Amino acid sequence: MDSKRMKSELEKRLSNSNRTFTYDRKKDELRIENKQSGKGITIALPGIIAKWEEKKDQAIDEVVYYVEQGLQAMENDLTMTGEEKRIFPVIRSTSFPIKTNEDIPFVFDEHTAETRIYYALDMEKTYRLIDQKILEKEGWDLERIREIAMFNVRSLPTSMKEDQVAGNTFYFLNRNDGYDASRILNESFLKKMESQLTGKMAVAVPHQDVLIIADIQNDTGYDVLAQMTMSFFASGRVPITALSFLYENGELEPIFILGKNRKK
Incomplete structure (x- = not known):
């Protein structure tokens, strides 16, 4: 499996009249966007190819599911008021973007030299990271998000x-x-x-x-x-x-x- 074949397979599986695909040859990344909103998801092909070598079509199935759910979540209006029980912290690496593709800063806290804490609204099959635009629309501040998210993460089961x-x-x-x-x-x-x-x-x-x-x-x-x-x-x-x-x-x-x- 090479990048050309992987790109072709993903475009076929994710094809939709309301979507556009852009391939960055230098970065070996494929971006899928909604034509109307311009919102989208960028995926790095080398990582998917490496997983395909191990999992074959299951690796592609997982990416397609992730992209479909992510794009759907982006198009939904996000409301946090009344949905406090669905706000959770998520751990990401320090190399993870600190802004959306629309250049809106994500809401996050520093954690360790290797990790950051972002905050998300759970949407059952996926979740959406909370950004400053959502925060301002709701009239919330970071401290409120942080307190709610940390309370909720303590309620999650910890059996190992x-x-x-x-x-x-x-x-x-x-x-x-x-x-x-x-x-x-x-x-x-x-x-x-x-x-x-x-x-x-x-x-x-x-x-x-x-x-x-x-x-x-x-x-x-x-x-x-x-x-x-x-x-x-x-x-x-x-x-x-x-x-x-x-x-x-x-x-x-x-x-x-x-x-x-x-x-x-």
């Missing part, structure tokens, strides 16, 4: 699966509700996990749909976590960061792991 490797225990939260990585913002949950672990606590959010917590007992644990995080990062639909974090005294500090040597 567990695996042990070389004396280290790894916990995985993967409910596929769009907010798995967002649980990293649930401070009471992190503190509860910390109290139950006997080794060093490490946390990872390689992509939107997984949160990993590790009970590190030895150097092998760091190596396993690094490999695991990189694997999840490469396969995620919305990658965040391949780095992990040490959790100490309520703080998240990125850790860099090289082979059997680790350094903060």
Whole structure:
């Protein structure tokens, strides 16, 4: 599968009389826009091709679903008043855009050196990131959004699966509700996990749909976590960061792991 074939397949699957397609050869990106509103979604083809090599047509199905739901959400009028229970924080990498394609700033907070906190209105099958234009229309401010979103993320279930490797225990939260990585913002949950672990606590959010917590007992644990995080990062639909974090005294500090040597 090359970019030409992938571009052709996506255009065929997403074809609609009300849409236009623009291909940026230099960036190897395909943009799909609504003709009337000019709103659209840009997708990087190399990442989709890499996933196609592993998942074949399932990778294309996922992208088509994501684009269809995203375009539909963009065309709906967004109302937050009365919908407070549907406002959640979402974690993104610091390389994620801070403005919409219409140059409207997103509402966000800084989080770590690797991540930012954006805010979204849940729309069942997808969600829409909240921007300054929506905020002004509703007459809200960032503090109100932040308080509501953080309250809501604490209400999300936190049951985890567990695996042990070389004396280290790894916990995985993967409910596929769009907010798995967002649980990293649930401070009471992190503190509860910390109290139950006997080794060093490490946390990872390689992509939107997984949160990993590790009970590190030895150097092998760091190596396993690094490999695991990189694997999840490469396969995620919305990658965040391949780095992990040490959790100490309520703080998240990125850790860099090289082979059997680790350094903060």
